[in-house]
Amino acid sequence: MSSWRITKVGKAPPLADALCIEGLPGIGNVGKVALDFIVDETHALKIFEITSDSFPNSVFVNEQNLVDLPKIEVFVKKGNGGSRDLILLGGDVQPIDEGSSYGFSEKILDILCSFKVKDIVTLGGIGLGFVPKKPKVFLTGNSKGMISEFMQKEINNKLYGVVGPIVGVSGLLLGLSARRNMRAIAILAETYGHPMYLGVKGSKEILKVLNRKLNLHLSLEKLESDIKQIENEMLYRTEDLQQMAKMGVSSIKGKGEANYIG
Template identity: 30%
Template sequence: MDDINIDFIEKPELEEAIMIEGLPGVGNVGKLAVEHLIEEIEAEKCADIHSIYFPPQVLVDEDGLSKLVNNRLYYKKDVGEDDTDLLLLTGDYQGMTPQGQYKLTDEILSVAKKMGIDRLFSLGGYSKGEMVDIPEVLGAATTQKKVEEMEELDVKFSEEHPSSGIVGASGLLLGLGDKLYDISGVCLMGETSGYFVDPAAARVVLKTLMEYLKSEIGYERLDEKAEEVEELTNKVKDMDMGGMQQQESGSEDLNYIG
């Protein structure tokens, strides 16, 4: 086995296409967004990516069947009013080491360039470290023109956020794509607590992307997942409040006894 194997099911002919990345990360925002998009536009899988830089494991489905962890490429032609071709990247894991991240990103960009990609969007989450009621979309881009285009869609750009930069595939795709492959890029990050998988943040990121593509999709499945997560977070809040009340009650009793 090579360090990285990209096994093509088919090699679609794409023109002036956009690559959209959504791999596991903070709140799984990017992964949720891209997987939802794949379902909504009925994108077709064109390649499986296996690598020694992924964790040494298989995933087991509900039927007990095992699958070697991988990344996957999908495509869809003629999306939106401008008939834009899309190449979509998602998967089970990112590379485990810095070297693996660089090698995987470089290999994927090399393949994407040959397939006709000239722009890319990386999707992810921005951790606030606290509960977020109405998430906003933060951005980073490789050109001022892209910044201005995304600001028109209410994407927020700031020198302070993200303060530590963008790590992992979402950041490297922008950096290596711009420097080595002449691929302009934008990273869209949905605000999230970082505590849970966050479908609500995925929704706002995906909605911004679809506005850029001048295309419409349904969000019902993401909305249902968001409601489930909200129920869970409310239960956690209730448990925290109950614990605080017990502590306060115990403290009062102790003061009284003393």
């Protein structure tokens, strides 16, 4: 049975009508890149660190050449200028199996309920067999009302028959939260479905949606600068990755298909 070590590392200010945004590693790391950018740009306060024996059995070497256990972190950011209070969930990893994913998601919902959170947004990627020039954004969830609130002209909410199952915490938070009368949506952006590909263009499209809807005051100029730097670092890999896809990498779907993996 999984054990969850939740360490309080900061004191949250009083929150009112807070919205939770989740962005953990998954296909293209689309959600993680977007969530990490929000945390950095808003200078959010970290309040919890979560470690577990249900996370991968490894450690990460940090910039100080020391090691860190894999962890998931919870941040808070008070709203200002018309923006909403936020609880931000991000980290290095996801739970490694189905049972622990359920247990972890329930534990997160317990934390959110303690802050009286009623609305959740999860972020992720839709894996394609090619690199999209301009990733499309899709929207689904457990509440038609919340979906309508977040709909924008460039978003597609017709996912049935197009996108496969939403796997992992990003999906389970949508389903399990409904049992607690919480509203939840997933904002998903297309990306190349290779495990070595970083879907920064998809992250950018998601951040545009959140920036407009939530008045996050994110610097899109800074976002553009960061994305160009990341893309330059990985440009040399792209042709090799596309060649691998043509050779039949089993986890990649055909060019006309889409599948959400995590």
